[in-house]
Amino acid sequence: MSPREIQQLRDTTPGCQSGLVHFNHAGASLPSQPTLDAIIAQLQREARDGPMEAGEHGEVLLEKARSAAGQLLNAPASSIAFASSGSTAWSMAFQALGRWQPGDRILVGRHEWGGNLACMELAVQAGARIEVIPCDDSGAACPVALASMIDAHVKLIDLTWLPANGGLINPAQAIGEVARRHAIPYFIDAGQAVGQMPVDVQALQCDVLKSAGRKHLRGPRGTALLYVRPAFLERLKPAQRDVFSAPWTAQGFDLRNDARRIETSETSFALLAGLGNALQEMNRLGIERVWEQVSQTSERIREALREMPGISLHDLGARQSGLIAFNLAGWDAFELKRRLGLKRINIGANGVAYTPLDMQARGLQSVARISVSPLNNEDDIVLLSAALRELRD
Structure with missing residues (x-):
C-alpha cells in the first residue's frame, strides 16, 4: 500500500x-467513521421507528454482513453465524459437540487460547483428556507429531492459529490435512488471523472457525463471526435454543439447517451493521x-x-x-x-x-x-x- x-x-x-x-489492534482496532455511522444510523432508526419495527431493515444489514463475511473467508453466507464475542462463538460450538466420555482425547497446540482451555474443562470433568501437540524446531505445532498421536479416541483437534502472545503463525492448513485424513473434527481459533491475513476455510479444511469483530476487522466490540462447514453442521446440537435457532414446524421445534442454529433471536442490529460495514471495507481494500x-x-x-x-x-x-x-x-x-x-x-x-x-x-x-x-x-x-x-x- x-x-x-x-x-x-x-x-x-x-x-x-x-x-x-x-x-493494540490485536486487542481491538480503531473503527472507521463509516462503521460508526452505520451503528448510529441503525440506532436512530430504532429510536425513530421503534426497535422491533426497525428490525426489518436490521435483518437486511445483517444478511449483508453475513455475505461479506462469507466473501472474506471463501465460504457460503449460510455457513456464517454471528455472536457477541469470539469466546461465546467458540464455546457454543464446542458445547454443541455433545457429551464427552472417559478416555476421549482433545489435541491442542501449545499456544491454545486460555478461554478455550477453560471451556474444555467441561469435557475434562466428564473424563476427557487435553493433550498438547509437540512443537517443531521453530516453536510451531508440528503436523507430523500430530499424525503420530491419532487414534480412535481423538474426538477433536483444536488450534489457535495466531497466538495472542506473539507473532507465531501455526501451520493451520497442514494440521487441517491431518484432521481431514482421519475424519476428526477440527476447530480453528482465528481471532488474530481474520482481517490481518488471508483466511480460506476451504483450504484450511476446518469444521469450525471463529474470530472477534473488534480486532483486525476493525468492527465494534460485542461482535464475532463463526464459520461452520455445511457438511459438519448436523454434528452440532446446541443446548441453547429458541424460536429462531429451532423454529416451530408441523413436527415440532427443529434446528435450522444453516449456521444460524448457533444464533439466538435477540441480537444487536446496530453493532452488526457496524461489523458489516467493516467487513465490506476489508473486502474492498x-x-x-x-x-x-x-x-x-x-x-x-x-x-x-x-x-x-x-x-x-x-x-x-x-x-x-x-x-x-x-x-x-x-x-x-x-x-x-x-x-x-x-x-x-x-x-x-x-x-x-x-x-x-x-x-x-x-x-x-x-x-x-x-x-x-x-x-x-x-x-x-x-x-x-x-x-x-x-x-x-
Missing part, C-alpha cells in the same frame, strides 16, 4: 485524528494487500527493536505475523503498557492466563505486545521507538 492510501485510511478513522498512536502491509510494517518494527539495547523479542515461528512480543529490561509488561498509554501510545500486554501452556513452557510471566495494522505509518514507528528509548534510559 502506498503512503497516500494509508493516509486515506487514517483520514476516515477518528482515532488517528486525535494524536493517538495505536499499536483487499486482504492480500492488508497482509502485505502488515508484514512490512511489523518487520520494520522488529528491526528497530533488535537494535535497541534492553529489548528482548519473544516471537516464535519461521514466518511471523503482525503481533510482536517483547520485554524491556527492568519493566513489568503491564506497567510498560500503562506508562506508554500515558503518552497516548497504545500497546498490549499478555500474562500467563491468556496462553498458559506456552507461557509456562517458555518460563514467561508476561510479555508486552505490539500489534500493527495498515493504519500505522512511519510516524507511529518513530514515536513508539522514541518512547521506548526514553523509558529504557
Whole structure:
C-alpha cells in the first residue's frame, strides 16, 4: 500500500485524528467513521421507528454482513453465524459437540487460547483428556507429531492459529490435512488471523472457525463471526435454543439447517451493521494487500527493536505475523503498557492466563505486545521507538 492510501485510511478513522498512536489492534482496532455511522444510523432508526419495527431493515444489514463475511473467508453466507464475542462463538460450538466420555482425547497446540482451555474443562470433568501437540524446531505445532498421536479416541483437534502472545503463525492448513485424513473434527481459533491475513476455510479444511469483530476487522466490540462447514453442521446440537435457532414446524421445534442454529433471536442490529460495514471495507481494500502491509510494517518494527539495547523479542515461528512480543529490561509488561498509554501510545500486554501452556513452557510471566495494522505509518514507528528509548534510559 502506498503512503497516500494509508493516509486515506487514517483520514476516515477518528482515532488517528486525535494524536493517538495505536499499536493494540490485536486487542481491538480503531473503527472507521463509516462503521460508526452505520451503528448510529441503525440506532436512530430504532429510536425513530421503534426497535422491533426497525428490525426489518436490521435483518437486511445483517444478511449483508453475513455475505461479506462469507466473501472474506471463501465460504457460503449460510455457513456464517454471528455472536457477541469470539469466546461465546467458540464455546457454543464446542458445547454443541455433545457429551464427552472417559478416555476421549482433545489435541491442542501449545499456544491454545486460555478461554478455550477453560471451556474444555467441561469435557475434562466428564473424563476427557487435553493433550498438547509437540512443537517443531521453530516453536510451531508440528503436523507430523500430530499424525503420530491419532487414534480412535481423538474426538477433536483444536488450534489457535495466531497466538495472542506473539507473532507465531501455526501451520493451520497442514494440521487441517491431518484432521481431514482421519475424519476428526477440527476447530480453528482465528481471532488474530481474520482481517490481518488471508483466511480460506476451504483450504484450511476446518469444521469450525471463529474470530472477534473488534480486532483486525476493525468492527465494534460485542461482535464475532463463526464459520461452520455445511457438511459438519448436523454434528452440532446446541443446548441453547429458541424460536429462531429451532423454529416451530408441523413436527415440532427443529434446528435450522444453516449456521444460524448457533444464533439466538435477540441480537444487536446496530453493532452488526457496524461489523458489516467493516467487513465490506476489508473486502474492498483487499486482504492480500492488508497482509502485505502488515508484514512490512511489523518487520520494520522488529528491526528497530533488535537494535535497541534492553529489548528482548519473544516471537516464535519461521514466518511471523503482525503481533510482536517483547520485554524491556527492568519493566513489568503491564506497567510498560500503562506508562506508554500515558503518552497516548497504545500497546498490549499478555500474562500467563491468556496462553498458559506456552507461557509456562517458555518460563514467561508476561510479555508486552505490539500489534500493527495498515493504519500505522512511519510516524507511529518513530514515536513508539522514541518512547521506548526514553523509558529504557
